[in-house]
Amino acid sequence: MRIVEIIFSPTGGTEKVARAFAEGWQGEVKTIDLADPEKDFSTCAIDEDDQVLIALPSFGGRVPTIATERLSRIAGNGAACTLICVYGNRAFEDTLAEMEDTAKTCGFNVVAAVAAIAEHSIFPQFATGRPDAADAAQLRGFARRIAEEATDMPAIPGNRPYKQGGRGGLVPQPTDACIGCGLCARECPAQAIDTESFAANPETCIGCMRCLRICSVNAREVNAATVAAKAEELSPICALRKENELFL
Template structure:
């Protein structure tokens, strides 16, 4: 079985989950990086014999708008989709049901859904080092069940939690800034999924374009981009109650 792994993963947590599931199901994997703003997503056209893992992080309980726009350009043509949302141990709310609607509108047929946990991309104290061994054990069991369902030619769509209309999308707001350690190497400029960083001066960020994905922070070789400490403290405080208790991965089959 060949797999298309279609993922939006600015800081790598979502891709860890997608990679694991894809490798459990197949060794024939085609990667489609939704984080690559230079990619022409119209060129990806699947067939009804194909299977796709479509994975996104949950941003305030919704699919990131950038990922949604890029998914809509891919032609599903009846391919089977395993949809995955990854969140930082708070809640994923309407992310999965919105992702279901997006991939179905793009021509995919949803056969299963997974919600998984990865280290929070802003407040790293929550879900630190996840997915961990326990998560991967759970995900392996999920992959086995999904694989069995596909082998049985059972392409039914499971009931997936969430609300329509979706919850109101949150605003970005958390915009990382360079510190004195910045060497202007330009890696953050190249890797920004939405081109929000000025190529001539990495200290300048288009706040309206920035989606607070934290990729610039994660890819900087000098750890020279940071979130304002006071703002980070506020984020940590706001998330404390919801994020302290460990959440488990979930499968919808």
């Protein structure tokens, strides 16, 4: 059996969750990276016998728009599909419902879903170091249960219509420490960074924080006052450890 991972993981947390989960399945793994702005996703070949894992992050309780758009170009051809939404210990809200609707429209047969925790991409003080060893063991167990037990489409939580999405104004911009290497612009999933000034366009930036995370000289930042205010708001919600959930 071939395993196909379809992932969108700008800062690596969703990828870590997907890798841990896939260890519970046996088979060759092929990865389709939805963060690649150059790829023609309509050419991605999914066979009916493939075991597919779609792993996407939750941004404010929704799927990032470009991830949905790119996923929608892939033909599922009836392949069995498990959905994983990854969130930073706040809430995943309508993310799984949106993923389910998109996957079904693509022709995937959704048989299970997981809500999993990873370190928050903007506020790393929340869910620090996750997925940890306990998470990885649980995710492998989820994968084995799905392989053995999945038959019918599960009841997946979420609202329709979905909640309104938004970036919250957190758009990383270059500081005076920028050395002009261009890595941020090349690696931006949304191609939102100017290749000369390295400033991010607030209209196209999705606030994924990849540019901030990969900058080798720490020369990108978001508004400190906005970050501090949002962290204070989230602290009561995110302080307690939330656990991964399986919908089967």
